[in-house]
Amino acid sequence: MMEVLLRLLVTQVILLALATSFVSCYDPNPLQDFCVAASETNRVFVNGKFCKDPKSVTANDFSYSGLNIARNTTNFLGSNVTTVDVNKIPGLNTLGVSLARLDFAQGGQNPPHIHPRATEILVVTKGTLLVGFVSSNQDNNRLFYKVLKRGDVFVFAIGLIHFQMNVGRTRAVAFAGFGSQNPGTIRIADAVFGSNPSIPQEVLAKAFQLDVKLVRFLHIVFGPPLW
Incomplete structure (x- = not known):
């Protein structure tokens, strides 16, 4: 009887260990220093991209130039979003971060949208922005909003509808950081x-x-x- 109980206990421990391993391996940490994305398909496939041979990696794989340049905002929204994700910097692959520059004409806006794969943190570097997000149905769709000036920061949780609008008298510029190498964007309309x-x-x-x-x-x- 004791032997049967012992076997049962061991079986339960093994099953628990297996279940735990499955949970922990959902989004594993990188097992190497980097995995620079490569366009060739005969490479190692990691996190949606193929890995470049580490011996052929250069500093250019980890850099991007031009975020200091103001973007064209002469469109019906009066805004321009320059995304710097894994498609712009191959070295971001598996690192879980990306960046964007947001330019706004006077009255321009980044309309209600979501990022399905990332939380966003935004800092205003020029002008005045009205920003906000809406909580989920379970939280009664509450609106959280605030007017931000230069140096102010705001956070948008992953998957929640949010927006930014220039309410100042000049152009506005902001930079956003994302908790994903490829946050994705879905504009609601x-x-x-x-x-x-x-x-x-x-x-x-x-x-x-x-x-x-x-x-x-x-x-x-x-x-x-x-x-």
Whole structure:
């Protein structure tokens, strides 16, 4: 009887250990100093990219130039986001960070959007921005917002809808850091009204309590019109 209980206990410990190992290996830490992303497919594949031979890595694989240059904001949003992620700096692969410069014309905005894979921390370096995010449905969709001036910092949690808008009398500039090498961006209006193929008009009309004609117009504005 004691032997049976002992075997049962050992089995439970082994199963627990296996379960724990599966959990801990969900997003493992890098096992090497770096894994510079390579375009060739005959390399080692790590975290969505192929690794360059470490012997052929140079300092250029870890650098990017030009974030000091103001970007063109003559578009309907009056803003420009310059993302520096793993696609711009191959050396960011597996390191879990990236960066962006945000330029705003007077009245310009970075419209409501989410980053599905990263938390964002933003610092204003010029001008005045109104920033905010909306909590989840479980938290009653509360809006947290604040006016930021030069040197002020704000944090946006991963996956939450957030925005930035220039409310000052001059151009505004901010820099954002992300907790992912490839945070991704989903602009809400573009995704909902400009998807490909389009979400049926009847679905959006009922979801947003809008007239179908207005939904059709929004499809035209944000993407190709529905059938």
